[in-house]
Amino acid sequence: MSTIFPKWTNGLPTMLAGGAVTTLATVVGGVWYFATPKFWEVGYMPEQPGGGFNHQLHVGKLGMDCKYCHTYVEVSPEANIPHVSICYGCHSENKLQKYVDSPAHREKTEFVRTAYKTDMPIEWKRVHKLPDYVRNFPHHAHVNAGVSCISCHGNIGRQPVVWQHESLSMSWCLDCHRNPEPTLVAKDQVTRLFEVEQQMADPAAMKVAGKKYYEERQIAAPENCGACHY
Ligand code: HEC
Ligand code: HEC
Numbered sequence: 001m002s003t004i005f006p007k008w009t010n011g012l013p014t015m016l017a018g019g020a021v022t023t024l025a026t027v028v029g030g031v032w033y034f035a036t037p038k039f040w041e042v043g044y045m046p047e048q049p050g051g052g053f054n055h056q057l058h059v060g061k062l063g064m065d066c067k068y069c070h071t072y073v074e075v076s077p078e079a080n081i082p083h084v085s086i087c088y089g090c091h092s093e094n095k096l097q098k099y100v101d102s103p104a105h106r107e108k109t110e111f112v113r114t115a116y117k118t119d120m121p122i123e124w125k126r127v128h129k130l131p132d133y134v135r136n137f138p139h140h141a142h143v144n145a146g147v148s149c150i151s152c153h154g155n156i157g158r159q160p161v162v163w164q165h166e167s168l169s170m171s172w173c174l175d176c177h178r179n180p181e182p183t184l185v186a187k188d189q190v191t192r193l194f195e196v197e198q199q200m201a202d203p204a205a206m207k208v209a210g211k212k213y214y215e216e217r218q219i220a221a222p223e224n225c226g227a228c229h230y
């Protein structure tokens with residue numbers, strides 16, 4: 001069952017043999033820091049550059065699709081954070097200023113143009129993060145099975161600043177893996193969170209539709225340790 005232990009424990013015997021007490025203290029301190037609930041709890045909302053990327057505005061009001069920015073979410077385990085050039089497509093001097101030209105807006109979006117011109121990435125802080133001893137979380141597998149982003153991130157289209165909506169604990173993963181049916185939606189609705197939100201108001205109907213999708217798509221969500229741990 002060695003696979004279930006956090007990777008860092010592999011290094012422990014070596015460190016102890018070497019008598020590297022300070023190293024051990026640092027490791028334990030680090031693990032303790034990351035293991036404190038604050039970093040991993042529901043509601044975690046770190047301070048972000050420019051006050052945070054506003055999904056409520058871009059998704060909720062302007063109706064942008066997740067895949068415009070999180071381009072690889074259907075084809076890769078990682079949901080990528082967009083490069084500033086995607087933002088610049090709308091927030092360049094001449095483009096957006098044409099449509100929303102107010103000093104307040106100019107000021108709020110200046111950090112985008114600065115980042116683009118100086119070729120420096122915007123230092124967004126990671127919000128959702130699984131511990132290292134959990135395998136790379138496969139976004140594409142979930143999205144292609146018809147699990148909407150809303151099931152795991154809440155309705156991002158209502159969040160002016162992104163915060164962690166679910167515990168991301170092991171029992172949370174397993175609760176869904178044991179009974180994924182009610183969470184499955186039409187594939188073209190996976191990123192249309194406001195439509196899914198409306199459907200969720202009628203759990204009985206979702207369950208019926210979900211059962212159909214479950215059979216059609218031959219869904220098999222793993223419960224064996226090796227699927228999620230090294
Ligand atoms: C115009 C670009 C854009 C669009 C469209 C967009 N996002 Fe984002 N998203 C970002 C940026 C930039 C960040 C990083 C900043 C942050 O975390 O606040 C981000 C962060 C996130 C995060 C948190 C990442 C983390 O650090 O854990 C989630 C979850 C997310 N987006 C989901 C969505 C979903 C779901 C949609 C569609 C409903 C969507 N996004 C649409 C640009 C976008
Ligand atoms: C498709 C065009 C488009 C893209 C791409 C886009 N934005 Fe915007 N953004 C807008 C528009 C339009 C507004 C103004 C909306 C309004 O005020 O109603 C806006 C507003 C903003 C604001 C001001 C928010 C506020 O509270 O008033 C910031 C900051 C911002 N965007 C950052 C970004 C970043 C960072 C990215 C890239 C991750 C990005 N935008 C990508 C169109 C876009």
Ligand code: HEC
Pocket residue numbers: 066070073078079080081126127128129130131136137139142143147148149150151152153168190191
């Ligand atoms: C089944 C649950 C689930 C679904 C569905 C899901 N996510 Fe995630 N998402 C997660 C988890 C868990 C993480 C943290 C992964 C990690 O730490 O490896 C995450 C992380 C992210 C990140 C941060 C990536 C980074 O590199 O900073 C973004 C962005 C994101 N998700 C966007 C989306 C979008 C967009 C969708 C829908 C198209 C979506 N997610 C659907 C569970 C989910």
Ligand code: HEC
Pocket residue numbers: 130134137138141142144145147151152168169172173174176177180183218219220221222227228
């Ligand atoms: C809301 C439901 C839901 C949640 C929450 C969820 N999953 Fe899943 N997961 C699924 C479904 C459905 C599948 C099956 C996909 C298929 O059959 O194609 C799946 C499949 C997987 C797979 C197998 C992918 C493959 O290539 O076959 C892994 C690994 C996985 N999930 C990890 C996780 C982890 C880790 C978490 C928690 C952080 C998690 N899941 C949370 C619904 C969920």
Ligand code: HEC
Pocket residue numbers: 004005040130131134168169170173174177222223224225226227228229
């Ligand atoms: C669907 C994915 C998934 C499966 C299957 C899974 N785990 Fe986990 N496990 C996780 C995630 C995610 C965490 C991290 C939880 C957190 O951060 O709170 C975790 C954490 C753990 C931990 C750390 C302690 C704890 O409870 O937080 C242990 C030990 C563990 N898992 C053992 C197992 C064993 C043994 C099995 C097989 C019976 C298993 N896991 C199956 C996703 C999974």
